[in-house]
Structures are given as C-alpha cells and as structure tokens.
Amino acid sequence: MFVIIGWVVALACIFGVYLVHGGNMGVILKALPFEMTTIFGAAIGAFLVNNQMKVVKASVAGLAGCFKGSKYNKARYLELLALMYDILQKARKEGLMSIEKDVEDPHSSPLFQKYPTVGNDHHVTEFVTDYLRMMVSGNLNAHEIESLMDSEIETHHQEAHAPVAAVQRLAGGLPAFGIVAAVLGVVNTMGSVGQPPAVLGGMIGSALVGTFLGILLAYAFAEPLAGLMEQKVEEAGKELLCIKTTLLASMQGYAPQVAIEFGRKVLFSPDRPTFSELEGHVKGKK
Numbered sequence: 001m002f003v004i005i006g007w008v009v010a011l012a013c014i015f016g017v018y019l020v021h022g023g024n025m026g027v028i029l030k031a032l033p034f035e036m037t038t039i040f041g042a043a044i045g046a047f048l049v050n051n052q053m054k055v056v057k058a059s060v061a062g063l064a065g066c067f068k069g070s071k072y073n074k075a076r077y078l079e080l081l082a083l084m085y086d087i088l089q090k091a092r093k094e095g096l097m098s099i100e101k102d103v104e105d106p107h108s109s110p111l112f113q114k115y116p117t118v119g120n121d122h123h124v125t126e127f128v129t130d131y132l133r134m135m136v137s138g139n140l141n142a143h144e145i146e147s148l149m150d151s152e153i154e155t156h157h158q159e160a161h162a163p164v165a166a167v168q169r170l171a172g173g174l175p176a177f178g179i180v181a182a183v184l185g186v187v188n189t190m191g192s193v194g195q196p197p198a199v200l201g202g203m204i205g206s207a208l209v210g211t212f213l214g215i216l217l218a219y220a221f222a223e224p225l226a227g228l229m230e231q232k233v234e235e236a237g238k239e240l241l242c243i244k245t246t247l248l249a250s251m252q253g254y255a256p257q258v259a260i261e262f263g264r265k266v267l268f269s270p271d272r273p274t275f276s277e278l279e280g281h282v283k284g285k286k
Contacts, residue, residue, distance in 0.1 A: 003066055003228070010220045031206035035213050038181040043174055051166045059163035062229045072235040078273050078281045079115040080124070080239065081260045084246045085282050086111050087132065088256035096136045103129045103136060127152070127240055131247055142251040149244045156240065160233040164226055171222035178214015182207050241266050
C-alpha cells in the first residue's frame, strides 16, 4: 500500500511541476512507448545475462513481496517464543528425549501445531528442529552448535541478499540505458537535419525523454524496491537470530522463561513484545 502511495506522490510532484511550468505532456507520451521499450528491453536482457536463473526467480518473488505487508510482527514473535518455551519446558521436565518425536515429525507434533503461524512455516520448523535434534543427540556442545548456527544464518543472509544485489545492479544500469535510448534518438534526429526547426525540436525532446525515464525508473522505482527487499531480508534474519539466542541460552542452563527472554531482546523494538505481553501469552497458551 505504501509503495503505491509513494509512487503516486513522486509522479504527481514530478509531472505536476512540469505541467505547472508549461510542459507539454504530448512530447513525453509520444516518445514513451519507444523509449520504454528500449530501456526495459535492454535492462531485462542485461538482468538475465547478469544473474543465474535461481536469482532471477528469487528477485521476481522478492519484488512481488514488496507489495505485501510484513509477516514479521508482534503476534508472530509471540507465537514463536511461546513455541520455544513449550519445547524447552517439556525438555526440562521430561528430558531431551521426550521431544524426539516432535523434532522428527513437527507436522504431527501437538507442540508445533499448537502454533500454526510458525509451526507450519517450513524455514522456521527446519531451523528449530535441526538444532533441537543436535541437542537431543548430545554430541555437540553449545559453542559447536553456535558456530553451526552462525554459518547457516550467514549462508541464509548471503542467499537472501543475492536478489537485492541483482535489483540494485539493475537500478544502477537504468540511467545508462536511458542515455543509450537518448543517443539513438539524437542519431535519428541528426539524420533529419533538413526538417523544420519545430520538427527537429520535437525529435530532440523525444530523445531526451529516454534520459529522463532511465533516471526516473532507477531512483523512483528500482532503487526503492531494492531497499525495501533488503529490509525484509533483515527481518527474516532477526527471526533466526531469535531462535538461535533462545536455544543457546537454554543450552547454557537457563530456565525456559529466561531463555525466551534472551530471544525476545534481539528483536527489533517496533515488533518486540513486552515482558508482560510475552508472559501473558505463554501462560494463556498453557
């Protein structure tokens, strides 16, 4: 919603001021289809050359996600921390082996299904169960598991940033493709030097539309979308960091109620539940 509002404000200000100063929209509209085809065609072609297909697909998915609200909110984190509390509490009371069935088949586990928002999220359940499985096996200490977690989170971070970098490179190339379109327009104009000044002026104006569009598309569309994608990547990373911190606190001997408090503290403040909210939610889910 805010993406659309932002674009409306930007375009209204740009073209509104242009019209107030006596600008002729006819010149822009006449050149628009040809300049857009040149710029978009070149940009898409270069984008495909510059990225592997998995990055292209991830970029398309990431761009589509920019038009959706964030799923990482206080309600989700309350569920996640309550799930972690239940798992750790069961392990503390009944022993680590008591959660083995929950870890091996989370989709049939009453603990995971009690919290469907995070319990049915493939990435969350896989990350949680992988490290709970290591804790159950007892073959690794807290430092070794922390090192593994850091490696996996770093890998996830790099993979998630690949589409962001791809869109940022696209944004960086759009002004250059706008110049290419403008140069072609000037070449076309130079081939018509015998035309009347009014015709030549219109042709030069149409050529300059290419430069304008390249800059506009880069800094009003592509670059802001890349920034929004990056923010969403950071949010996803925070969720994994929350799980990591909670599990490590438990391995270091802290009670489940204290361990989830460790996890709560790493969350971004706008989405972080308060101590009282988390305590009330955990008690309400018992």
